[in-house]
Amino acid sequence: MNSSDHKQAAQKQWNQTPCGEVAGNKENLDYFLSVEHNRYDVYAPWMKDFFKFDAYAEKKVLEIGFGQGTDLAQFSLGGAKCFGVDITKKHFELATNNFQLRGLEAEFHLEDASKLHFSDNMFDVVYSFGVLHHTPDTIRCFSEAYRVLKPGGEFIVALYYRYSAFHMLNVLLINGLIKGKLKKLGYDGLIATVEKGADGIHIKPLVKTYSVRQLKIMLSDFREVSINIKHLDKSHFSLFGKFLPSALVKLLESKLGWYVIAKAIK
Ligand SMILES: C[S@@+](CC[C@H](N)C(=O)[O-])C[C@H]1O[C@@H](n2cnc3c(N)ncnc32)[C@H](O)[C@@H]1O
Helix, strand or coil, X not given: CCHHHHHHHHHHHHHHCCCCCCCCCCCCHHHHHHHHHHHHHHHCCCHHHHHCHHHCCCCEEEEECCCCCHHHHHHHHCCCEEEEEECCXXXXXXXXXXXXXXXXXXXXXXXXXXXXXXXCCCEEEEEEECCCCCCCCXXXXXXXXXXXXXXXXXXXEEEEECCCHHHHHHHHHHHHHHCCHHHHHHHHHHHHCCCCCCCCCCCCCCCCCECHHHHHHHCCCCEEEEEEEECCCHHHHXXXXXXXXXXXXXXXXXXXXXXXXXXXXX
């Protein structure tokens, strides 16, 4: 597959199944508040504390891959001037709705993160959560993030972590080997099924995982790079999860979580 095939596969995936979709009428504010509740209270209760979305008042923030606009809305509620790019039309429409219904403002663009139209040194923050592992041009996207950041600006990026419990146990061991999906779908098809609605055959977005070492190398132009591993729950250990005490799962999060997250300064 070439770069434009991957882009089409991503668009097909998220036009069909918007990221973080819940039941409800997408024309109503209640829908977006349910998406938000599901994200920060159920799916990833650690997110708000970790990212401190409200600490960027008056800063210019660009989100790469804004999805339904939930995180960007938090930056906006904290007083940031918000911009976003995404390649999926459905997400563009949903995020626009989300902001309108909340009375918030942002500049949204249907645009590939590997070719940003923004001029150099424009943003205080470039934020991207769960996006840049879905493009073959990840390194180019990192260079674009660097280019559009002001000197001293912050890049915050979360990618899937290769050595996470979810990847090693659920994806590779249980689904891949024990259930035989690795043989049936191949690795690219198997890993694509981590996205809701993807069958790894007809709906097969590109999904990559990264190690801490790789991420550090990709950020070698930046300074003050700090890396954390986050997001672990009992379900990531499949059937074994119910035997694990919650305290142990909490302890293991920084080693086995599903996201490897970097904060880095230009
Ligand atoms: C898993 S969703 C994450 C959305 C959002 N960040 C969230 O966490 O809910 C991945 C998003 O990345 C977008 N995306 C994938 N490749 C992209 C690219 N090359 N440039 C911009 N956005 C991209 C998709 O359209 C989709 O909205």
